[in-house]
Amino acid sequence: MAEPYAAVPTVIPYANWGQRVGAYLIDWIPQFVLIVLAVVTIRVPILAVLFWLASIGWIIYNRFYKAGTTGQSLGKKALNLKLVSEQTGQPIGALMAFVRDICHFVDGVICYVGFLFPLWDAKRQTIADKIVGTVVIPADTGY
Amino acid sequence: MVIRRVYSVPEHITMAGLCAGAIGAVSPVITAHTGAVGLPCPLRTLTGVPCPFCGLTTATVALTHGQWAAAASTSPLAYLVAALVVATTPVLLARAAGLTKPPRPWSAYARRRTRYTACIVVAMSWAFQLHRFGFV
Numbered sequence: 001m002a003e004p005y006a007a008v009p010t011v012i013p014y015a016n017w018g019q020r021v022g023a024y025l026i027d028w029i030p031q032f033v034l035i036v037l038a039v040v041t042i043r044v045p046i047l048a049v050l051f052w053l054a055s056i057g058w059i060i061y062n063r064f065y066k067a068g069t070t071g072q073s074l075g076k077k078a079l080n081l082k083l084v085s086e087q088t089g090q091p092i093g094a095l096m097a098f099v100r101d102i103c104h105f106v107d108g109v110i111c112y113v114g115f116l117f118p119l120w121d122a123k124r125q126t127i128a129d130k131i132v133g134t135v136v137i138p139a140d141t142g143y
Numbered sequence: 144m145v146i147r148r149v150y151s152v153p154e155h156i157t158m159a160g161l162c163a164g165a166i167g168a169v170s171p172v173i174t175a176h177t178g179a180v181g182l183p184c185p186l187r188t189l190t191g192v193p194c195p196f197c198g199l200t201t202a203t204v205a206l207t208h209g210q211w212a213a214a215a216s217t218s219p220l221a222y223l224v225a226a227l228v229v230a231t232t233p234v235l236l237a238r239a240a241g242l243t244k245p246p247r248p249w250s251a252y253a254r255r256r257t258r259y260t261a262c263i264v265v266a267m268s269w270a271f272q273l274h275r276f277g278f279v
Binding site: 017105110112113 | 156194
Protein backbone atom coordinates (compact mmCIF):
# COMPACT_ATOMS: atom_id res chain seq x y z
CA MET A 1 0.00 0.00 0.00
CA ALA A 2 1.30 3.42 -0.92
CA GLU A 3 2.35 5.82 1.78
CA PRO A 4 -0.67 8.16 2.10
CA TYR A 5 1.39 11.32 2.62
CA ALA A 6 4.24 10.41 0.29
CA ALA A 7 3.43 13.30 -2.07
CA VAL A 8 3.72 15.93 0.66
CA PRO A 9 7.24 17.36 0.50
CA THR A 10 9.16 17.41 3.77
CA VAL A 11 11.81 19.65 2.26
CA ILE A 12 10.71 23.02 0.90
CA PRO A 13 13.27 24.55 -1.47
CA TYR A 14 12.56 28.18 -0.64
CA ALA A 15 13.72 30.64 -3.28
CA ASN A 16 17.21 31.86 -2.49
CA TRP A 17 18.31 35.45 -2.15
CA GLY A 18 19.84 35.63 -5.64
CA GLN A 19 16.63 34.40 -7.26
CA ARG A 20 14.60 36.92 -5.30
CA VAL A 21 16.89 39.80 -6.24
CA GLY A 22 16.72 38.65 -9.88
CA ALA A 23 12.90 38.59 -9.79
CA TYR A 24 12.83 42.06 -8.25
CA LEU A 25 15.17 43.45 -10.90
CA ILE A 26 12.97 42.00 -13.67
CA ASP A 27 9.91 43.57 -12.00
CA TRP A 28 11.75 46.84 -11.97
CA ILE A 29 12.76 46.94 -15.68
CA PRO A 30 9.38 48.11 -17.14
CA GLN A 31 9.09 50.66 -14.32
CA PHE A 32 12.60 51.90 -15.04
CA VAL A 33 11.81 52.25 -18.77
CA LEU A 34 8.60 54.19 -18.03
CA ILE A 35 10.39 56.53 -15.62
CA VAL A 36 13.16 57.13 -18.17
CA LEU A 37 10.48 57.95 -20.76
CA ALA A 38 8.85 60.35 -18.26
CA VAL A 39 12.19 62.10 -17.75
CA VAL A 40 12.95 62.20 -21.48
CA THR A 41 9.53 63.72 -22.27
CA ILE A 42 9.68 66.24 -19.41
CA ARG A 43 9.32 69.10 -21.93
CA VAL A 44 5.92 67.67 -22.92
CA PRO A 45 4.32 67.61 -19.47
CA ILE A 46 1.21 65.67 -20.46
CA LEU A 47 3.34 62.82 -21.83
CA ALA A 48 5.65 62.88 -18.82
CA VAL A 49 2.70 62.66 -16.44
CA LEU A 50 1.19 59.82 -18.48
CA PHE A 51 4.43 57.84 -18.37
CA TRP A 52 4.78 58.51 -14.65
CA LEU A 53 1.18 57.36 -14.03
CA ALA A 54 1.86 54.31 -16.21
CA SER A 55 4.84 53.43 -14.01
CA ILE A 56 2.61 53.57 -10.92
CA GLY A 57 -0.05 51.57 -12.79
CA TRP A 58 2.58 48.96 -13.59
CA ILE A 59 3.47 48.60 -9.91
CA ILE A 60 -0.18 48.24 -8.95
CA TYR A 61 -0.83 45.69 -11.70
CA ASN A 62 2.39 43.71 -11.37
CA ARG A 63 3.41 43.86 -7.70
CA PHE A 64 -0.06 43.96 -6.14
CA TYR A 65 -2.65 42.51 -8.54
CA LYS A 66 -0.62 39.81 -10.33
CA ALA A 67 1.63 38.92 -7.38
CA GLY A 68 -1.35 38.95 -5.01
CA THR A 69 -3.84 36.97 -7.07
CA THR A 70 -1.56 34.52 -8.90
CA GLY A 71 1.53 34.62 -6.67
CA GLN A 72 3.62 35.60 -9.66
CA SER A 73 4.73 39.07 -10.64
CA LEU A 74 6.56 39.32 -13.97
CA GLY A 75 9.94 38.69 -12.30
CA LYS A 76 8.70 35.74 -10.26
CA LYS A 77 7.04 34.25 -13.34
CA ALA A 78 10.25 34.65 -15.36
CA LEU A 79 12.24 32.86 -12.64
CA ASN A 80 9.50 30.31 -11.94
CA LEU A 81 8.86 31.46 -8.37
CA LYS A 82 5.66 32.25 -6.50
CA LEU A 83 4.70 34.25 -3.47
CA VAL A 84 2.37 32.36 -1.15
CA SER A 85 1.02 32.44 2.36
CA GLU A 86 3.12 30.51 4.82
CA GLN A 87 -0.05 29.12 6.39
CA THR A 88 -2.16 28.16 3.40
CA GLY A 89 0.33 27.87 0.54
CA GLN A 90 -2.05 29.99 -1.55
CA PRO A 91 -1.55 33.47 -3.09
CA ILE A 92 -2.19 36.21 -0.56
CA GLY A 93 -4.49 38.56 -2.51
CA ALA A 94 -3.82 42.01 -3.92
CA LEU A 95 -4.45 43.86 -0.65
CA MET A 96 -1.94 41.78 1.33
CA ALA A 97 0.58 42.05 -1.52
CA PHE A 98 0.20 45.81 -1.16
CA VAL A 99 0.60 45.58 2.64
CA ARG A 100 3.70 43.42 2.12
CA ASP A 101 5.31 46.06 -0.07
CA ILE A 102 4.45 48.72 2.52
CA CYS A 103 6.14 46.51 5.14
CA HIS A 104 9.28 46.51 3.00
CA PHE A 105 9.81 49.92 4.59
CA VAL A 106 10.90 48.03 7.72
CA ASP A 107 13.45 46.12 5.62
CA GLY A 108 14.79 49.40 4.30
CA VAL A 109 14.80 51.46 7.46
CA ILE A 110 17.69 49.49 9.03
CA CYS A 111 20.16 50.38 6.28
CA TYR A 112 18.40 47.91 3.93
CA VAL A 113 19.65 44.92 5.94
CA GLY A 114 16.10 43.51 6.03
CA PHE A 115 16.46 42.77 2.33
CA LEU A 116 19.49 40.58 3.18
CA PHE A 117 17.53 38.43 5.65
CA PRO A 118 16.88 35.64 3.07
CA LEU A 119 20.65 35.03 3.12
CA TRP A 120 20.45 33.49 6.58
CA ASP A 121 16.80 33.06 7.48
CA ALA A 122 15.56 29.48 7.73
CA LYS A 123 12.55 30.23 5.54
CA ARG A 124 14.44 32.82 3.51
CA GLN A 125 12.00 35.53 4.49
CA THR A 126 12.56 39.26 4.58
CA ILE A 127 11.15 41.10 7.61
CA ALA A 128 8.16 42.10 5.46
CA ASP A 129 7.57 38.40 4.70
CA LYS A 130 7.65 37.64 8.42
CA ILE A 131 5.18 40.43 9.22
CA VAL A 132 2.72 39.38 6.49
CA GLY A 133 3.43 35.64 6.82
CA THR A 134 4.58 34.90 3.29
CA VAL A 135 7.27 32.76 1.67
CA VAL A 136 8.69 32.66 -1.85
CA ILE A 137 9.01 29.16 -3.32
CA PRO A 138 9.55 27.60 -6.75
CA ALA A 139 6.27 27.73 -8.71
CA ASP A 140 6.14 23.96 -9.17
CA THR A 141 6.49 23.19 -5.46
CA GLY A 142 3.57 21.43 -3.86
CA TYR A 143 3.05 23.09 -0.51
CA MET B 144 10.03 21.33 7.81
CA VAL B 145 13.65 21.40 6.65
CA ILE B 146 15.37 23.83 4.38
CA ARG B 147 17.51 22.43 1.60
CA ARG B 148 20.70 24.37 1.14
CA VAL B 149 23.48 23.81 -1.37
CA TYR B 150 25.64 26.29 0.55
CA SER B 151 25.61 27.00 4.29
CA VAL B 152 24.36 30.26 5.81
CA PRO B 153 27.92 31.62 6.42
CA GLU B 154 28.70 30.84 2.78
CA HIS B 155 25.63 32.77 1.65
CA ILE B 156 26.69 35.73 3.78
CA THR B 157 30.18 35.40 2.30
CA MET B 158 28.78 35.50 -1.25
CA ALA B 159 26.91 38.70 -0.41
CA GLY B 160 30.03 40.02 1.36
CA LEU B 161 32.18 39.33 -1.70
CA CYS B 162 29.64 41.16 -3.90
CA ALA B 163 29.58 44.06 -1.40
CA GLY B 164 33.39 44.10 -1.38
CA ALA B 165 33.51 44.18 -5.18
CA ILE B 166 30.99 47.03 -5.25
CA GLY B 167 32.90 48.81 -2.45
CA ALA B 168 36.13 48.49 -4.44
CA VAL B 169 34.72 50.17 -7.55
CA SER B 170 32.11 52.51 -6.03
CA PRO B 171 34.50 55.46 -5.41
CA VAL B 172 35.30 55.45 -9.14
CA ILE B 173 31.57 55.67 -9.93
CA THR B 174 30.68 58.18 -7.21
CA ALA B 175 33.59 60.40 -8.30
CA HIS B 176 31.74 60.80 -11.60
CA THR B 177 28.16 60.95 -10.32
CA GLY B 178 28.78 62.85 -7.10
CA ALA B 179 26.52 60.42 -5.21
CA VAL B 180 27.45 59.47 -1.66
CA GLY B 181 26.04 55.95 -1.60
CA LEU B 182 22.91 54.68 0.07
CA PRO B 183 21.57 56.91 2.84
CA CYS B 184 20.16 55.20 5.94
CA PRO B 185 16.40 55.88 5.95
CA LEU B 186 16.23 55.73 9.77
CA ARG B 187 18.97 58.32 10.17
CA THR B 188 17.57 60.45 7.36
CA LEU B 189 14.11 60.47 8.96
CA THR B 190 14.94 60.61 12.66
CA GLY B 191 18.62 61.49 12.93
CA VAL B 192 19.19 58.30 14.93
CA PRO B 193 21.64 55.83 13.34
CA CYS B 194 20.70 52.17 12.92
CA PRO B 195 23.00 49.25 13.94
CA PHE B 196 24.17 48.86 10.36
CA CYS B 197 25.03 52.49 9.69
CA GLY B 198 28.53 53.01 8.34
CA LEU B 199 28.72 49.63 6.61
CA THR B 200 28.96 51.19 3.13
CA THR B 201 31.67 53.63 4.19
CA ALA B 202 33.57 50.94 6.14
CA THR B 203 33.37 48.48 3.21
CA VAL B 204 34.77 51.09 0.82
CA ALA B 205 37.51 51.91 3.37
CA LEU B 206 38.39 48.23 3.91
CA THR B 207 38.67 47.52 0.20
CA HIS B 208 41.06 50.47 -0.10
CA GLY B 209 43.27 49.45 2.82
CA GLN B 210 42.10 52.25 5.11
CA TRP B 211 41.99 50.01 8.18
CA ALA B 212 41.67 52.67 10.88
CA ALA B 213 38.94 54.55 9.00
CA ALA B 214 36.97 51.31 8.62
CA ALA B 215 37.33 50.43 12.31
CA SER B 216 36.23 53.87 13.46
CA THR B 217 33.20 53.80 11.13
CA SER B 218 31.82 50.29 11.65
CA PRO B 219 33.59 47.44 13.47
CA LEU B 220 30.76 45.25 12.18
CA ALA B 221 32.35 45.50 8.71
CA TYR B 222 35.50 43.92 10.16
CA LEU B 223 33.45 41.03 11.49
CA VAL B 224 31.82 40.46 8.10
CA ALA B 225 35.23 40.77 6.40
CA ALA B 226 36.66 38.14 8.80
CA LEU B 227 33.76 35.83 7.96
CA VAL B 228 34.35 36.39 4.25
CA VAL B 229 38.08 35.64 4.52
CA ALA B 230 37.51 32.54 6.66
CA THR B 231 34.64 31.13 4.61
CA THR B 232 35.79 31.85 1.05
CA PRO B 233 37.99 28.69 0.89
CA VAL B 234 35.04 26.58 2.08
CA LEU B 235 32.80 28.27 -0.47
CA LEU B 236 35.29 27.59 -3.27
CA ALA B 237 35.70 23.97 -2.19
CA ARG B 238 31.93 23.55 -2.14
CA ALA B 239 31.54 25.20 -5.55
CA ALA B 240 34.23 22.92 -6.96
CA GLY B 241 32.41 19.89 -5.57
CA LEU B 242 35.27 18.95 -3.25
CA THR B 243 33.07 18.94 -0.16
CA LYS B 244 29.63 17.56 0.57
CA PRO B 245 26.57 19.81 0.94
CA PRO B 246 26.33 21.37 4.42
CA ARG B 247 24.58 19.57 7.23
CA PRO B 248 21.71 21.47 8.89
CA TRP B 249 22.61 22.97 12.27
CA SER B 250 21.04 21.66 15.44
CA ALA B 251 18.28 23.66 17.09
CA TYR B 252 20.70 24.52 19.89
CA ALA B 253 23.35 25.80 17.47
CA ARG B 254 20.74 27.92 15.68
CA ARG B 255 19.52 29.40 18.97
CA ARG B 256 23.07 30.12 20.13
CA THR B 257 23.90 31.81 16.82
CA ARG B 258 20.71 33.88 16.99
CA TYR B 259 21.56 35.13 20.50
CA THR B 260 25.14 35.89 19.44
CA ALA B 261 23.91 37.80 16.38
CA CYS B 262 21.52 39.82 18.58
CA ILE B 263 24.37 40.73 20.95
CA VAL B 264 26.65 41.71 18.04
CA VAL B 265 23.91 43.88 16.51
CA ALA B 266 23.23 45.51 19.91
CA MET B 267 26.94 46.25 20.34
CA SER B 268 27.11 47.69 16.83
CA TRP B 269 24.12 49.90 17.58
CA ALA B 270 25.74 51.14 20.80
CA PHE B 271 28.88 51.93 18.79
CA GLN B 272 26.90 53.86 16.16
CA LEU B 273 24.93 55.76 18.81
CA HIS B 274 28.26 56.72 20.40
CA ARG B 275 29.73 57.68 17.01
CA PHE B 276 26.87 60.07 16.38
CA GLY B 277 27.00 61.50 19.91
CA PHE B 278 23.83 59.98 21.34
CA VAL B 279 25.56 58.07 24.17
